[in-house]
Amino acid sequence: FDQKLMDILERNDLNKIIDWDAPQEETSWTVLRSLSLMLGMVQNCPLKAEVLSYENPFQVGFLTANFRLLHKHK
Numbered sequence: 001f002d003q004k005l006m007d008i009l010e011r012n013d014l015n016k017i018i019d020w021d022a023p024q025e026e027t028s029w030t031v032l033r034s035l036s037l038m039l040g041m042v043q044n045c046p047l048k049a050e051v052l053s054y055e056n057p058f059q060v061g062f063l064t065a066n067f068r069l070l071h072k073h074k
Helices: 002-011 015-019 026-041
Strands: 045-057 063-070
Touching: 002 045, 002 063, 015 026, 026 045
Parallel strands: none
Antiparallel strands: 045 063
């Protein structure tokens, strides 16, 4: 789950998060619900995702990412 999520973010293929049929583990559902909510709020805005860090010290992944709104030039 963690690696697939990082790959999606690094490819900036954010629509895959909304359509993702991830394993029904509490961790994955918590993460996907939060990300889907955020993506739904900015669905018409161009975004750039950037993975800042990832650690898995105790078999629990900690991912930090930045989502930057891109400006549309006229």
